[in-house]
Every structure is written in structure tokens, then in C-alpha cells.
Amino acid sequence: MTTGTPGGGGGADTGRAAGAADAAGAETARSLVVERPGRHRIALAPPPLPGPGELRIAVHAAGICASDRELYEGTRAEGYVRYPVTPGHEWSGTVRAVGPGVDPGLVGRKAVAEGFRACLRCARCREGATSLCLSGYDETGFTRPGGFAEHLVVPARLVHPLPDDADLRAAALLEPAAVVSAAVLAAAPRPGERIAVLGAGTLGLLAVQLLAAWSPARLLAVDPRRPRAEAALTMGATDACTPAELGLDQGTDAAHPYDLVLETAGAPSTAHDACLLARRGGRVVLTGMFEAGATGIDPVRLSVAQLTVRSVFGASSAAWSYAVQAFSAGLLDPARLVTHELPLERFGEAVALLGGDDPTVGKVLLRP
Incomplete structure (x- = not known):
């Protein structure tokens, strides 16, 4: 040994x-x-x-x-x-x-x-x-x-x-794909929606591939590492940017245009940012693994905007089946x-x- x-x-x-x-x-x-x-x-x-x-x-x-x-x-x-x-x-x-x-x-x-x-x-x-x-x-x-x-x-x-x-x-990579599939199943995307993915690591890029199959009107990938964000453009994203370019500090609904926001990074501020990025009545799914000290979700924003927030940890058997089917069909x-x-x-x-x-x-x- x-x-x-x-x-x-x-x-x-x-x-x-x-x-x-x-x-x-x-x-x-x-x-x-x-x-x-x-x-x-x-x-x-x-x-x-x-x-x-x-x-x-x-x-x-x-x-x-x-x-x-x-x-x-x-x-x-x-x-x-x-x-x-x-x-x-x-x-x-x-x-x-x-x-x-x-x-x-x-x-x-x-x-x-x-x-x-x-x-x-x-x-x-x-x-x-x-x-x-x-x-x-x-x-x-x-x-x-x-x-x-x-x-x-x-x-x-x-x-x-x-x-x-x-x-x-x-x-x-089907295990992380199954985790992302759990998030997609929880999110229930619909064709023509505006979708944002926060984080362009493994989970984020797999999420982009799966969400692209739903024919969104816009699919934005966000990552502080510009090369990672732009990598999503080759996997189905229509737009890519860094968090600094999101304009979340504008404080108007124009800065919150997304029907669905899927958070994958688990960074200190991404849960908070995901809720700011969602439109009024929008949906947010948290997939990243957060550590103690992460910025909390603003309860005022959550209540007034009437957001639906879900979280994912691991993957159920149904999510595994979803990922394996997408992979076998060439969608992933x-x-x-x-x-x-x-x-x-x-x-x-x-x-x-x-x-x-x-x-x-x-x-x-x-x-x-």
C-alpha cells in the first residue's frame, strides 16, 4: 500500500x-x-x-x-x-x-x-x-x-x-446530473420562460443543458468567472454574465425579470441574489450546498414578491431516472x-x- x-x-x-x-x-x-x-x-x-x-x-x-x-x-x-x-x-x-x-x-x-x-x-x-x-x-x-x-x-x-x-x-457525471434533475423537476420549467442559472460549475452547466431542452425564451448563465459563464453559451445558454453585471442593486422590478431562477453555486450571496433575480410571482430552486454565514433571503422580498422557493439536497429515484433518460436520449x-x-x-x-x-x-x- x-x-x-x-x-x-x-x-x-x-x-x-x-x-x-x-x-x-x-x-x-x-x-x-x-x-x-x-x-x-x-x-x-x-x-x-x-x-x-x-x-x-x-x-x-x-x-x-x-x-x-x-x-x-x-x-x-x-x-x-x-x-x-x-x-x-x-x-x-x-x-x-x-x-x-x-x-x-x-x-x-x-x-x-x-x-x-x-x-x-x-x-x-x-x-x-x-x-x-x-x-x-x-x-x-x-x-x-x-x-x-x-x-x-x-x-x-x-x-x-x-x-x-x-x-x-x-x-x-450522472450523479450531479441527478441532483440537477431533482432541481428541474422541482422547478417545473415551461417552454418560453425566462430562466437564469446562478453558478457555472458542474451543477450549473448540467442545469443549462437540461433547461435548454425546455426551449426557454432566455437562458442566462451567471458566474463570477467569465470563462465559466461563457462556457454555458456552448451548452444551450442564450446569455452569460458576471454577478456584477446583473444590476440587482437597482431596486426595481426591471432588475428582476426571470420566471425561474435555479441556484447551483452555494456561494455566500447566491440564495439572496436568486430571490432578487426572480420576477414577482417567480420560482427559485436552491441546489448549491451553503455553509454557515451565507446571506439570508430577504423576507420582505420573499413576501411582497410572492416567490415560491424550493431546495434540493441529493436526488430521489425519480430524479435519477430523469437524468439517465436525458443522458440516454442525447439531451445531456x-x-x-x-x-x-x-x-x-x-x-x-x-x-x-x-x-x-x-x-x-x-x-x-x-x-x-
């Missing part, structure tokens, strides 16, 4: 027969383990065997995001990570083995899987809101082994098979966001890239 700091689980088992043969062909598999904040290593172990109702995926690619950086730096909220852990909640791969009770026909299929381990029994799960499960937080890559590994085991009920010709490099091209691909051993470099301020750095993938 190796250690480092930033800068520096077969065939069909329904059975065991095919699964054992696969394991014999790959006696050890690598995984990245974060033992505690600031400390990681590459571990070698036999590929994990899927149990009843589970299957094993050979990981093709896994995306790294701000949540993974928080996990590594130790700043993720208490209860939302369990050390030691193999991170990686954004990934894609191919089914290599199935456990008892799982269709052996899935072996060889390209696939992604939902991250939340919802109980499917509580009131929220019964409503279909699996991302609001009342049984407590439990997610692949944070409390369960994730995709920064050659193999991982997941419940078969969470798996979404992909078309045979799917680009697995692009499919690694996540591959355009990828700028860097690194092996597991360069995890520290990937974290450093993500934490830098280079506007040319887009999505960073690890390739087990």
Missing part, C-alpha cells in the same frame, strides 16, 4: 461459480482509503463479493467534487461522513458479479447507481421522496465504500442500467465538462486542482 497527502468487486454469482472465477482472475483490487482527515492510502484487497440483493461494479471513472474535498479536509458536517472510508459518490462502471436474488442478465451491463441508501419503509420513502428518508443519512462514498476503487458493491435496487453504447466517461452531454483525468495514485493532485482558482479546471475524474 502507499500513503499520501494532497500535492504529493467477477461474473454472475447468483451463485458463486462465475463470481469466483472472476475473483481468481483479479486476485487483488485497489481502493483509495481516507483513514482520517488529511491522510489517505491505496489499499490492496480481493475484489468484494456481492451478498444477497447486491452486485459488484468494475469502476470505469469517478468524479471528484467539493464534497470529497470536505471529506478529505475534515470539514464535512458531523454525521455526513464515517472514517475510514473510500470516497467516490460520482461514478460509472460495468456489472461484473451479482449476488443471490439478482438477475444474472445484468452481468456485463454498463451502469450507475443511486448513492442514498434509503430505507424504502418510512413515510417520505413511501411518497417517493427517497432523498428525504427518515432513517438517517447513509450514502455511498461517505458512509459506505465508494467509487474511488477498482470495484465496489451496491444494492441492485439502486442500479440504473445504461445503453450498451453509453460513454462511461460521461456517465460518471456531461463529457464536455471533463478537463482532467488522473489515476487513483494522484488523488492528492486531484484535490489540489479542485481547490484551486484556475477557471480552466472543470470536472476532474479519477480512473481506477
Whole structure:
């Protein structure tokens, strides 16, 4: 095994027969383990065997995001990570083995899987809101082994098979696409609306692609990094600008022209700004992960303008299905966001890239 700091689980088992043969062909598999904040290593172990109702995926690619950086730096909220852990909640791969009770026909299929381990029994799960499960937080890559590994085991009920010709490099971004899909489903866009997206990072650019499919009259992308904002113009946005150019300090309804505002940045002022940008009677969906100290929403503006405000955390099964369908139909091209691909051993470099301020750095993938 190796250690480092930033800068520096077969065939069909329904059975065991095919699964054992696969394991014999790959006696050890690598995984990245974060033992505690600031400390990681590459571990070698036999590929994990899927149990009843589970299957094993050979990981093709896994995306790294701000949540993974928080996990590594130790700043993720208490209860939302369990050390030691193999991170990686954004990934894609191919089914290599199935456990008892799982269709052996899935072996060889390209696939992604939902991250939340919802109980499917509580009131929220019964409503279909699996991302609001009342049984407590439990997610692949944070409390369960994730995709920064050659193999991982997941419940078969969470798996979404992909078309045979799917680009697995692009499919690694279907987790953030599912989060954006949850926001789009909550927003209920209509053709001909004026829509603004605050933030042109991964979530923002995926949102632009999905919202463009609704034929908006105007689709504005806003980001303080002008190159990122202008990148949205190649993905369906009709306009791009920086926050300074929005004119939100004008204090008139002329500065608030948007029927729908989708916030994706989680920056200190973006929730506040999103509500200022929406027209009277408009809709706002908050998708970014905010930290303590963020500017609050003006209750006067909220009340007088009669805004509808929704928030999104994670993605339900319905949102995952929406994202996979959009991807399979060619309405979503996540591959355009990828700028860097690194092996597991360069995890520290990937974290450093993500934490830098280079506007040319887009999505960073690890390739087990």
C-alpha cells in the first residue's frame, strides 16, 4: 500500500461459480482509503463479493467534487461522513458479479447507481421522496465504500442500467446530473420562460443543458468567472454574465425579470441574489450546498414578491431516472465538462486542482 497527502468487486454469482472465477482472475483490487482527515492510502484487497440483493461494479471513472474535498479536509458536517472510508459518490462502471436474488442478465451491463441508501419503509420513502428518508443519512462514498476503487458493491435496487453504447466517461457525471434533475423537476420549467442559472460549475452547466431542452425564451448563465459563464453559451445558454453585471442593486422590478431562477453555486450571496433575480410571482430552486454565514433571503422580498422557493439536497429515484433518460436520449452531454483525468495514485493532485482558482479546471475524474 502507499500513503499520501494532497500535492504529493467477477461474473454472475447468483451463485458463486462465475463470481469466483472472476475473483481468481483479479486476485487483488485497489481502493483509495481516507483513514482520517488529511491522510489517505491505496489499499490492496480481493475484489468484494456481492451478498444477497447486491452486485459488484468494475469502476470505469469517478468524479471528484467539493464534497470529497470536505471529506478529505475534515470539514464535512458531523454525521455526513464515517472514517475510514473510500470516497467516490460520482461514478460509472460495468456489472461484473451479482449476488443471490439478482438477475444474472445484468452481468456485463454498463451502469450507475443511486448513492442514498434509503430505507424504502418510512413515510417520505413511501411518497417517493427517497432523498428525504427518515432513517438517517447513509450514502455511498461517505458512509459506505465508494467509487474511488477498482470495484465496489451496491444494492441492485439502486442500479440504473445504461445503453450498451453509453460513454462511461460521461456517465460518471450522472450523479450531479441527478441532483440537477431533482432541481428541474422541482422547478417545473415551461417552454418560453425566462430562466437564469446562478453558478457555472458542474451543477450549473448540467442545469443549462437540461433547461435548454425546455426551449426557454432566455437562458442566462451567471458566474463570477467569465470563462465559466461563457462556457454555458456552448451548452444551450442564450446569455452569460458576471454577478456584477446583473444590476440587482437597482431596486426595481426591471432588475428582476426571470420566471425561474435555479441556484447551483452555494456561494455566500447566491440564495439572496436568486430571490432578487426572480420576477414577482417567480420560482427559485436552491441546489448549491451553503455553509454557515451565507446571506439570508430577504423576507420582505420573499413576501411582497410572492416567490415560491424550493431546495434540493441529493436526488430521489425519480430524479435519477430523469437524468439517465436525458443522458440516454442525447439531451445531456456531461463529457464536455471533463478537463482532467488522473489515476487513483494522484488523488492528492486531484484535490489540489479542485481547490484551486484556475477557471480552466472543470470536472476532474479519477480512473481506477
